[in-house]
Amino acid sequence: MDTKPLPVHLASPRSWISRLLFHPTRSPCWSGTLIEFGSCVWLRHSSCDIDPFESGLFGKGSLSRAKPTWKSRTIDKGDKNTVFLEHITTERRKLKRSQENPPSSSSSPSVSTTNDDVWSVEEIKDITDSQDYEQVFLDFFEAFFLIYALDSLIIYDPLDKPLSIDTCWTIFSNQTPSFATRYAVYHYYRSLGWSPKQGTKFGVDFVLYRPGRKHHHGDFAVVIVTDHDNENRNMDWKDLHRLNRVCTQVKKTLVLCYVIKPSSQPVDRPQCLESYKVREVIFKRWSPERNREK
Incomplete structure (x- = not known):
């Protein structure tokens, strides 16, 4: 698989002939185990040197906020100038707590705190034998995109039996409400x-x-709207303004994504x-002060 596989456009169903003609030597790069109760796929450790997160922000570390960096942060202790997303979050939370709870000058007895429950780097190395115990998991949309659109993932059930594309579609649809509609939007933006x-x-x-940014920020927030009442949120203008206010506060642009599909077509296959x-x-709020002609 190319390290920069995108953009990928939705193609017609692939038969064994098209696979033979257009992908004669290609083999999936990653393998994972289906975890139904967690609605995710755990990636297995393999000899593949392609990082799914670096290749397109696929997956999330089980011990990290996004990119799996637990080993680098705790065991390797790499370059001291390296700033991880977790460090930024920790410092921001410390600052927020100090602002909300300033030190009190009252004479009330202070509660002594100890660090007995905090392990040192050396203790972590001894316990883990310097191995990386962090797992990377994919949500169902990421997993199906990798197996269906890029053919770079093999998914196994808990009994180590490989699952076909149609089987994965059925399982994901049963576990996720409106999976077909939401995956169509996911595939579109991918x-x-x-x-x-x-x-x-x-x-x-x-x-x-946007893949490629070190400390990236989500620019757009997407709300899916369909022409089927059973899949729609019951939103009015007040709800839209509430969502838009939330998105504005976190510096995101609200996008209403309309999905049009035949009402009579079954969704049991991809x-x-x-x-x-x-x-x-x-969707943006029109402000006369900002849009007044100068």
């Missing part, structure tokens, strides 16, 4: 070079990140994606 991540924290469906159409509208 094909444009974005990296969609779950946007539950901000009350949206996806947050779009081939249904061919008939989906995606349209997007940027």
